[in-house]
Amino acid sequence: MSPLTVIFDCDPGVDDGVALLLAFAARDALKVLGITTVAGNVSAKLTARNAGVLREIALREDVPIYAGCERPLKRSPIEAGHFHGESGLGDLPLFEPRHAVEAEHAVDWLIQTLLAAPARSIALVATGPLTNVATALLREPSITNAIREIAIMGGARSEGGNITASAEYNIYADPHAAQVVFATDVEIVAFGLDVTHQVRATPERIDTIARLGNPSAVATANLLTFATYLPANSPAAQGAPLHDPCPIAWLIEPALFEFRRCHIEVETESTLTAGHTAVEFRADVAPHQNVRWGVRANAAGIFDLLHRKLAQSGKA
Numbered sequence: 162m163s164p165l166t167v168i169f170d171c172d173p174g175v176d177d178g179v180a181l182l183l184a185f186a187a188r189d190a191l192k193v194l195g196i197t198t199v200a201g202n203v204s205a206k207l208t209a210r211n212a213g214v215l216r217e218i219a220l221r222e223d224v225p226i227y228a229g230c231e232r233p234l235k236r237s238p239i240e241a242g243h244f245h246g247e248s249g250l251g252d253l254p255l256f257e258p259r260h261a262v263e264a265e266h267a268v269d270w271l272i273q274t275l276l277a278a279p280a281r282s283i284a285l286v287a288t289g290p291l292t293n294v295a296t297a298l299l300r301e302p303s304i305t306n307a308i309r310e311i312a313i314m315g316g317a318r319s320e321g322g323n324i325t326a327s328a329e330y331n332i333y334a335d336p337h338a339a340q341v342v343f344a345t346d347v348e349i350v351a352f353g354l355d356v357t358h359q360v361r362a363t364p365e366r367i368d369t370i371a372r373l374g375n376p377s378a379v380a381t382a383n384l385l386t387f388a389t390y391l392p393a394n395s396p397a398a399q400g401a402p403l404h405d406p407c408p409i410a411w412l413i414e415p416a417l418f419e420f421r422r423c424h425i426e427v428e429t430e431s432t433l434t435a436g437h438t439a440v441e442f443r444a445d446v447a448p449h450q451n452v453r454w455g456v457r458a459n460a461a462g463i464f465d466l467l468h469r470k471l472a473q474s475g476k477a
């Protein structure tokens with residue numbers, strides 16, 4: 162089967178980093194047209210630099226990187242350095258990438274690329290605040306014609322929030338952008354905390370990946386180990402949740418996940434619940450059921466996939 166054409170929008174970010182290393186390694190399954198980066202976990206400048214670092218580690222400098230929006234549509238910026246460290250990549254040894262990001266802004270490139278692409282030919286993945294995606298949709302709504310689906314990491318229902326009691330970080334960081342994305346007619350596949358909390362990077366799983374020994378696997382193990390020992394993820398034995406690699410794993414092996422169809426609205430105004438995702442499964446209540454909401458993940462299968470793909474990293 163020919164590789165699936167993908168655009169990957171992210172805010173690396175420790176778990177975005179693992180998702181990037183998986184996507185770069187899975188070149189037999191994914192043709193990554195480009196990486197677009199957005200302000201989120203850390204500044205737009207740092208997320209772009211971090212994407213460059215991971216691209217170089219993965220020996221994938223054939224994939225262009227486009228830096229994007231520096232602040233949310235309306236709310237004030239809120240970073241997540243307490244989860245990702247000051248650099249955004251935990252304690253991963255860093256360097257200035259030898260290849261710069263592209264001069265074109267991420268939103269301009271997204272619009273130009275999607276307008277030129279055949280109908281439903283591109284899978285768009287977003288694992289950070291949805292600012293770039295929403296800005297492109299608002300500026301040029303017809304880009305939806307080229308999008309097969311938008312696979313996002315974001316939202317929470319039964320798990321509750323991780324940045325406030327009721328909101329998950331990516332949605333909370335730009336709720337207005339999330340509302341724009343969920344309101345489109347494009348098919349959305351949403352990996353919220355309800356499903357990503359089922360996928361835990363236990364010390365045993367990290368060690369299995371580390372033993373591969375190639376640069377992408379070693380970097381993956383470093384990033385996952387950093388996340389494991391964050392106070393928010395204690396006890397370490399349970400492992401840190403593997404948020405952002407979930408949509409990438411789904412693109413490669415869809416059977417690893419189960420979904421329920423729904424409609425999602427985002428709270429944008431309340432000071433108490435801004436960023437909350439109201440997940441409505443009742444089609445008679447909310448007929449616009451354009452979202453598949455992740456409800457079950459095969460965690461062992463996801464780590465087996467991660468291991469298999471990282472094992473081929475760096476090979477043609």
Ligand code: RIB
Pocket residue numbers: 172174175176177201202241288289290314323329330331404405
């Ligand atoms: O809530 C988890 C999400 O917020 C992940 O995408 C992580 O990178 C942070 O951005």
Ligand code: CA
Pocket residue numbers: 171172173174176177201202288289405
């Ligand atoms: Ca992220």
